[in-house]
Amino acid sequence: MINIEKYWENLDVLHINRIAPRAYYIPYADETSACNHKRGKSPYYQTLNGLWKFQYVRSVKEVQDGFYDAAADVNGWDDMIVPSCWQVNGYDQNHYTNVNYPFPCDPPFVPNENPAGLYVRDFQISEQWADKEKYMVFEGVNSCMYLWVNGAFVGYSQGSRVPAEFDISPYLKAGKNRMAVMVLKWCDGTYLEDQDLWRFSGIFRDVYLLARSKNHIRDVFNRQELSEDMRQATIRCEITTTGALPVRVELKDAADQIIQEGNSLIDRSGTIELQIDEPKLWNAEQPYLYQLYVCAGDEVLLFQVGFRKIEIKDGVFLINGMPVKLKGVNRHDSHPELGQTIPMNHMIKDLILMKNHNINTVRTSHYPNDPRFLNLCNEYGFYVIDEADLECHGVFHAGDYHMLTKNPAWQRAFVDRAERMVERDKNHPSIVMWSMGNESGYDVNHIAMAAWTKSRDLSRPVHYEGIDPRHKGSADTEVIDVEGRMYSSPAYIDAYASDENSTKPMFLCEYSHAMGNGPGDLKDYWDVIYKHPKLMGGCVWEWSDHGIKTRTQDGTPFFAYGGDFGDQPNDGNFCIDGLVDPDRKPHTGLLELKKVIAPIRVKAADLRKGIITVTNLYDFQDLAHVVMTWKVEKDGRTTEMGEMNEVKAAPHQTQTVTIPYKLPELSASRYFLTVSFKLRRDTQWAAAGHEITFEQFELPVVVKKQPVIETNAKIELQQQDHSLIVEGFDFCHVFDLHDGTFTRITKHGVNMIEAPPKFTIWRAPTDNDRKIKRLWFEDNYDRAVMHVYKAEISKQSQADVEIMVDFSLGGYIKIPLLHGTAIWRIDGTGAIDLRVNVNVREGLTFLPRFGLQLTMPGGTEEVEYFGLGPHESYIDKRHSVRKGKYLMRVDDMFENYIMPQENGARYGTEWAIVSNEQGMGMRFTSNGEFSFNASHYSPEDLTLAAHDVELVKRKETIVHLDYKMSGVGSNSCGPELLERYRLDEREFQFELHIMPIFKEDES
Structure with missing residues (x-):
């Protein structure tokens, strides 16, 4: 067993021989190399990143004394890249926990079986460093470390995610040197590092040596002040040295021009002050940086300077007075x-x-x-x-x-x-x-x-x-x-x-x-x-x-979360957030x-005249850096477009803009205006044309009602046992009076359904349903099946037939969740109309959804719809989508989440067609907007799967046509779903129009 002091459970020892903390910098030989920020180009910097010898030991008590000796034989040890975390390299166990400590809460004590990682690295010291002081810097080591150089104990440190710096000059010798580090998985500091994350260990950030002159700058604090009008800046460079040292500072602007400079002989501590007139201010929108070079002896230190003032006045947070x-x-x-x-x-x-x-x-x-x-x-x-x-x-x-x-x-x-x-x-x-x-x-x-x-x-x-x-x-x-x-x-x-x-x-x-x-x-x-x-x-x-990228036994990659490695305690997929x-x-x-947080807001003023208002929500820049484009779409097809360059509203100001489009007074079509704001020029983070935000408005065109086309198409009706067969010129539908639903819907002999349509209230719980789903499960929402009390023909003529179904939805043990009456009408064109009246049981938690689920045959891969897109949307998650006509495949509707859940819905749908590649399918409309989804996974598939790789894609297409779906919220950790986003109506009515079609015949 290793013979060392047990600092890892001693609150009186946070470090041994660790240098006092200082500002981050790397010393360079000249200004040119300093401003390139390439640490490896500094003659005073030597990386120790790379291949180290490594040994993982399950308990510190098993560490053999002397492993750190300069002559210790470590040839049989493993190789480990530093920096890295040893868990992702196959040692110890990947472990995710949120709140709970992974061991008994008995501060400051940690388990006796405390795993250790032993690191050994041989390295050379340049002859040019012979007269330099040598410092070893560890940017991050989790959770504590012991350091030896050439067999001599140098020091100890804990505090995983801030640097530990040691003066190792007394321990070095000419030629080859050896460094050894023992890292413990736990120490008393672990009680202060109980963050919501995977519990990684090891030397996980950069390790390097710095060579410094005997008298050198140790620390710099660049304090700044701005005058009340922001037109004068003062920077006070508070400098700490290891001895008397002439120090020169230069402040350069972004064009590399010297703005101010100063110098002073500093012995241990001193200040050099610079005054700057009309400084360019730093903010997140316009991050203007000056470069401050601090020069002493043969070293140049570089600091980025951004002049800004942070204040709180009258309870308001201000930057540069804004x-x-x-x-x-x-x-x-x-x-x-x-x-x-x-x-x-x-x-x-x-x-x-x-x-x-x-x-x-x-x-x-x-x-x-x-x-x-x-x-x-x-x-x-x-x-x-x-x-x-x-x-x-x-x-x-x-x-x-x-x-x-x-x-x-x-x-x-x-x-x-x-x-x-x-x-x-x-x-x-x-x-x-x-x-x-x-x-x-x-x-x-x-x-x-x-x-x-x-x-x-x-x-x-x-x-x-x-x-x-x-x-x-x-x-x-x-x-x-x-x-x-x-x-x-x-x-x-x-x-x-x-x-x-x-x-x-x-x-x-x-x-x-x-x-x-x-x-x-x-x-x-x-x-x-x-x-x-x-x-x-x-x-x-x-x-x-x-998620941690890993593979299933058959080699399929997936992202793992808590518990996937047998880790206990764990918080499951709470890290997938x-x-x-x-x-x-x-x-x-x-x-x-x-x-939602876009820095430009657009509102309608008078859309008939093309007048909108544009508000600049930027704090420091006008809108001259963006271009406003616009387009008008008629039923999803662009009819006009343009670009406007005069939108230049100042920060926090509003500008009125008139867009020169033309509109008819009356039309059978719908018109939508989309306004987009895009970068005018390339930036460091995006190319010209990148969209900052958009806004969309329906234009005030009076919709001319289309005349109702009367049809003389007739139906033939026959009943075989409990099957009602309805036939017309090009269709044959079969309705099961026992089960209260269709068993067959066809056009020209092509069957459009693979399973009987059914009413459903269940959705695969989202992560944000993690609390409410307990109540859903208690009331058997996930097991709700339809019970038919009565199904009968309520109206019949040569042109149509109506079938009335009294039903309920419920699980087992408890009384039904809801009762409903559905009226199904079939006319001579093959169209199916549904009107359903629903009464939900009092006292129930709000429903996940209510709608009709259809299972369409394999090969039903094409989706065309008019609604919000192109990506998924929900009643409370729909601001990033825009109304339009979209054509995509079923797979394009799917939004993959590592933990499978409800996904891919399209809120605000006005019509949708789901068909095969040849356009044979069904068109769905309603008396209002509805939520629509098409997927190769059922809600039950998504509910049962714990990882996306567990999903087995169905050849059928599952279509959901929902009266409403409750919102998604953020209740996995946030507040309850707002009431206005819940489907908690006790009574409601839903109408659907289902038309089997061949798309080519419709166009």
């Missing part, structure tokens, strides 16, 4: 194959996707991200809520949510996490708030964190959601500047903002849970947020699904978010 809405997402470090090891291009991909979808804010949930990510946020333009690596959610189930934050023995550990975050990230203009962690109760230790943060940096507000009065306890909250909330309803935040006693701006650090098919309440939130200046916006939970899937394919929820 009230700004934070349109954000919560982002974990997450990669489907690498775990928490995030390559640079992956970070860029995330940010470009966010910019493409009008997102301007990132909350680093729930720990500081890779420091290079913040550089990217500076450049691309994002507001960042930088969050400390602190969450002790598991103590909630231990019985005392405030257990650790109220215990003074933990205060150093709490404050250490704020200190290391702030010191590392303090120079980034993108950071607009510091967050003191997540879901950890609230008491003296959080107060100490916030107090230290304010003592170090007063330029940014301090956030912590734990002061929510619902669970904060009695501790004083004045040290927290922002009223943070999670998943509060739109009504709640409206009430807060309307209360004159509410003095702080409210920030929804998490809202609108995007799990699966959702979220469905975005518009409701943003209507309220825009209504009140005190509401500063929020961050959707969350950006990405956290993002706006994009693990490989960053956007869900329709992201498209909905893009539309």
Whole structure:
């Protein structure tokens, strides 16, 4: 067993020999290499990323002493790429848990069987570094680490997601050197790292050496001030050195021109101040950056400078004097194959996707991200809520949510996490708030964190959601500047903002849970947020699904979630809750978010005259960077289009625009205007022509009613047992009077149904149905079958026949869920009309849906419809779609979710045709808009499958024609589905018109 001090359960030891935290930088030899940001080009930087020798040990007690010796034989060990997480490399177990600790909650103690990862790396030191001080930097190690160099113990550190830096100069020798690291899976710090994520371990971020002169700059804090009119800026470079050192600073603009410079002899600490007239200001819309070069000896340090002022006045959050809405997402470090090891291009991909979808804010949930990510946020333009690596959610189930934050023995550990975050990230203009962690109760230790943060940096507000009065306890909250909330309803935040006693701006650090098919309440939130200046916006939970890419036994790839690896305890698919899937394919929820938070709003003024109003919701730029295009569609076909370049409304201003289209007074057709705003020029994140947003209006054309065409077509009627056979010129339909439904619908002998149509109320529960579905199951909604009390001919003539069916839907044990009367009419053309009156049992939970389900034969692959598209839509998730005529295949209707669930519906459908490739099928219309879906999976298929790879595609096509379907909401974690989106009517009537057709004969 290894002979070491047991620091991992000692609250008095957070580190041994770790250098004090400092700002992130890499020293370069000159300005040219510094501004290229290529660390490997610096002569003072040496990466230790790459292949290490690795041994996984199930318990630290089994680690052999001396493995760290310079002469230890590690040739038989495995190879491991660093940085990486050992779980995704086949060691230990992939484990996902949300709230619960993966071991008994007995702080500060962790299991005796504490797994360890042993790392050994041989490396050379350049001769050019002979007279340099050498520092070893670990950007991220989970959860704690012991470090040896050439057999000598160097130090210890814990705190997984902030750097650990060690001076290793005394331990090095000429020629080859050896470094050894022991990483433990758990330490007392694990109690503070109980975030909702896969529990990864190892050296998961970059490792490198820095060579520094004996006297060098250790730290730089670039404090800035802006005058009241924003026309003068001051930057005070507070510089810490290891000894007396002449320091020169240069501030260059984006054109690489020196704006200001200064110098000073600094011995240990000093300040160089620069004054800038008429500074260009930084904001997320126009992220103008200056470059600050700090030069001392043979080193050049480079810092990005963005001048901006962050204030809270009268309860309103301001940036550069403007009230700004934070349109954000919560982002974990997450990669489907690498775990928490995030390559640079992956970070860029995330940010470009966010910019493409009008997102301007990132909350680093729930720990500081890779420091290079913040550089990217500076450049691309994002507001960042930088969050400390602190969450002790598991103590909630231990019985005392405030257990650790109220215990003074933990205060150093709490404050250490704020200190290391702030010191590392303090120079980034993108950071607009510091967050003191997540879901950890609230008491003296959080107060100490916030107090230290304010003592170090007063330029940014301090956030912590734990002061929510619902669970904060009695501790004083004045040290927290922002009223943070999670998943509060739109009504709640409206009430807060309307209360004159509410003095702080409210920030929804998490809202609108995007799990699966959702979220469905975005518009409701943003209507309220825009209504009140005190509401500063929020961050959707969350950006990405956290599935781990793996394979079934037959080699089929899929994304795994909690429990798929036998991990206990686990929270199942609760990690699959993002706006994009693990490989960053956007869900329709992201498209909905893009539309709802779009920075341009369009309203109709006088559509008969072509007059609309355009409101610029940008905070800092006018609309000159976009082009407005428009088109008019007649029954889904474009008749006119144009482009308007004069739309240039200033920020927060509205402009009236007249579009020169022509409309008839009267028409049998429907006309729709679509207005689109697109980028005028290429940007860093999108090409010219990228659509920012759109709006659509139905134009005020009086619809001329089509004359009813009388037909002399007759029917022949015969009954064989309980089968009623209705025949006409080119059709033969069979209705079963016993079962109260059709068994055959044909045209020219082609059968259109594979199974009898049936009324249904069941949908495969969405992730956001995870709470309400318990009530649905209790009342047997999923087992509701039709009972026919009576089916008989109620009217008959040579031209048509009507069949009345009295029925109920119900499961077992309990009384029926609803009763209904259906009138089926068949006329001489073969058309089928349905009118159904429904009475729902009192006291029931709202229905998932009500409608008719048809099963059409194999080969029925073509879908044409007029309604909202091109992607799925629901009553509360339909702002990103537009009315039009769409032609697609059944597979195109399907929206894949890692956990199968209800998907692919088209809200607001006016007519739909489902047919084979030759156009043989059925046309569906109603007396109003209806919800429509066509799929190769039944609701039962989707309900039973736990993963998308378990779905077996049917050759038949399942068609749903719904009177209504309840909304999707965000109740997997958010508030209950709003009442106006529920199908909770006690009585309703639904009409359908079903016409077997051959499309070619119809055109």
